[in-house]
Amino acid sequence: QVQLVQSGGGLVQPGGSLRLSCAASGSSISINRMDWYRQAPGKQREFVAYIPSGGSAYYAESVTGRFTLSRDNAKNTVYLQMNNLKPEDTAVYYCYSQFQWGQGTQVTVSS
DSSP states (O other), X not given: OOEEEEEEOEEEOTTOOEEEEEEEESSOGGGSOEEEEEEOTTSOOEEEXXXXXXXXXXEXXXXXXXXXXXXXXXXXXXXXXXXXXXXXXXXXXXXXXTTEEOOOEEXXXXX
16 A cells, blocks of 8 residues: 655745655555645645646646646655745645545645
8 A cells, every 4th residue: 555755845925835745655656646635724625636647737726827746756756836825725735645645744824
């Protein structure tokens, strides 16, 4: 079974950027879909983006044009580059694949 370990995140001012990483072990990301979700305080977990085993990434409307999801198959890692961050992007971010969740990473956007 795949294990997902996240890194990145932190505190950033509005308009800033952060990059989240999700490193997989036990399974190759090159043949599996990788998703990102987020959960803000008091809200349900929501879809952010996914990248299929082949083809382009797909994004939620709220992050389209600001977030970019990419994969490095050699490192078995996916990256979520987040630009022009807004306070409403504040949440715990989770990667997801093959019915397994990463541990979650806090992203806080505040001045």
